[in-house]
Amino acid sequence: MFFKEIAGKESVKKSLIKAVDNGRIPHAQLFLGKEGFGALPMALAYASYIQCQERVDADSCGVCSNCIKSHKFIHPDIHFSFPVVKSGDKKRSDTTSDDFLPKWREILKTNPDMNTSDWLQHIDADNNLPNINVKECNDIMHKLNMMSFESDNKILIMWLPEYLLNEGNRLLKLIEEPTDNTFIILVAENQDMILQTILSRCQLVKIPAYENYEISNFLVKKYGIHQDQALQFANLADGNINAAMNIAKNEATDYSEMLISWLRVAYKSDAVEINEWIKGISEMDKDEQKNFFEYGLHFFRQYLFRMMTKSENVQLTSKEMDVAAKMEKIINTSKAEVIIKLINDSIENINRNINLRIMLFSDTLTIGQELRNN
Numbered sequence: 001m002f003f004k005e006i007a008g009k010e011s012v013k014k015s016l017i018k019a020v021d022n023g024r025i026p027h028a029q030l031f032l033g034k035e036g037f038g039a040l041p042m043a044l045a046y047a048s049y050i051q052c053q054e055r056v057d058a059d060s061c062g063v064c065s066n067c068i069k070s071h072k073f074i075h076p077d078i079h080f081s082f083p084v085v086k087s088g089d090k091k092r093s094d095t096t097s098d099d100f101l102p103k104w105r106e107i108l109k110t111n112p113d114m115n116t117s118d119w120l121q122h123i124d125a126d127n128n129l130p131n132i133n134v135k136e137c138n139d140i141m142h143k144l145n146m147m148s149f150e151s152d153n154k155i156l157i158m159w160l161p162e163y164l165l166n167e168g169n170r171l172l173k174l175i176e177e178p179t180d181n182t183f184i185i186l187v188a189e190n191q192d193m194i195l196q197t198i199l200s201r202c203q204l205v206k207i208p209a210y211e212n213y214e215i216s217n218f219l220v221k222k223y224g225i226h227q228d229q230a231l232q233f234a235n236l237a238d239g240n241i242n243a244a245m246n247i248a249k250n251e252a253t254d255y256s257e258m259l260i261s262w263l264r265v266a267y268k269s270d271a272v273e274i275n276e277w278i279k280g281i282s283e284m285d286k287d288e289q290k291n292f293f294e295y296g297l298h299f300f301r302q303y304l305f306r307m308m309t310k311s312e313n314v315q316l317t318s319k320e321m322d323v324a325a326k327m328e329k330i331i332n333t334s335k336a337e338v339i340i341k342l343i344n345d346s347i348e349n350i351n352r353n354i355n356l357r358i359m360l361f362s363d364t365l366t367i368g369q370e371l372r373n374n
Contacts, residue, residue, distance in 0.1 A: 209239025
């Protein structure tokens with residue numbers, strides 16, 4: 001993977017590139033970033049850059065023999081470890097990452113920003129709990145103690161070391177004193193779930209959330225959607241590029257238009273129009289419904305912040321800012337708070353599978369009464 005394929009995060013990239021160029025690569029690093037913040041893609045690009053024979057323009061060249069293999073995730077000196085479940089007829093205690101490497105390569109090619117749920121769904125884990133077991137740890141030690149195959153460097157990328165649990169103690173000596181030209185990169189989301197003995201032996205590399213403009217520019221380039229809509233999705237994603245992609249892939253609807261339509265219908269409180277609007281929402285799948293209500297929650301929180309602070313520095317598109325300015329004549333802070341509570345309750349009720357039609361009819365009438373109340 002190339003660094004240039006990762007949206008933004010220039011300061012992190014520069015720091016990693018400088019370490020390689022100066023020959024000062026830490027032997028053990030922990031890339032720490034929440035779900036969708038790009039920690040795994042960063043580790044993949046970093047590994048490719050380390051192995052590249054002809055680095056160019058602060059990135060791997062993509063054409064040398066090492067790059068050709070590392071970009072396909074098949075380089076024999078870049079090893080992967082990740083949480084898995086039982087494979088086929090094997091005992092769980094005998095199952096390791098190697099059994100799932102084809103699946104791993106598949107998902108990295110399509111979505112290196114995946115989350116745990118994406119991965120478990122990809123390997124048909126059902127309700128089985130994944131982990132990184134004893135045999136995996138022993139295999140890692142064996143692989144990294146062997147001579148390299150094709151390059152001077154050996155690299156281990158372990159995704160989600162949180163799933164090591166106490167088995168991680170087996171790797172302490174390897175992490176503290178690896179063999180020459182061996183580099184260990186742990187890619188984690190939750191620092192609190194990693195053994196302190198491992199944390200103390202790794203150099204921390206914090207991967208920050210994506211900026212909204214980084215996500216929106218990425219979505220425009222990837223999906224060809226309008227900048228305002230891309231920014232709308234980015235605002236909803238809260239720095240998580242995987243969430244933003246899922247919203248963009250699953251939903252081409254302009255949420256702001258849906259929200260305005262809901263408020264208009266609520267204000268009029270005509271039963272026929274309410275039922276017609278509810279019919280459109282009920283035809284969406286659950287994820288799309290949640291996306292809409294999450295958008296409504298985001299919009300009104302930003303609207304409330306704007307009203308209370310008189311600040312224009314809010315996470316709203318130019319179109320949404322125009323809508324917010326017009327709404328101020330009708331919706332004051334107390335009304336916005338009522339709407340926020342109703343939308344928040346709606347999200348919880350969708351998760352509890354409460355009858356959507358009855359809930360929305362009641363909520364729409366309540367919002368209408370608030371809007372008409374002087």
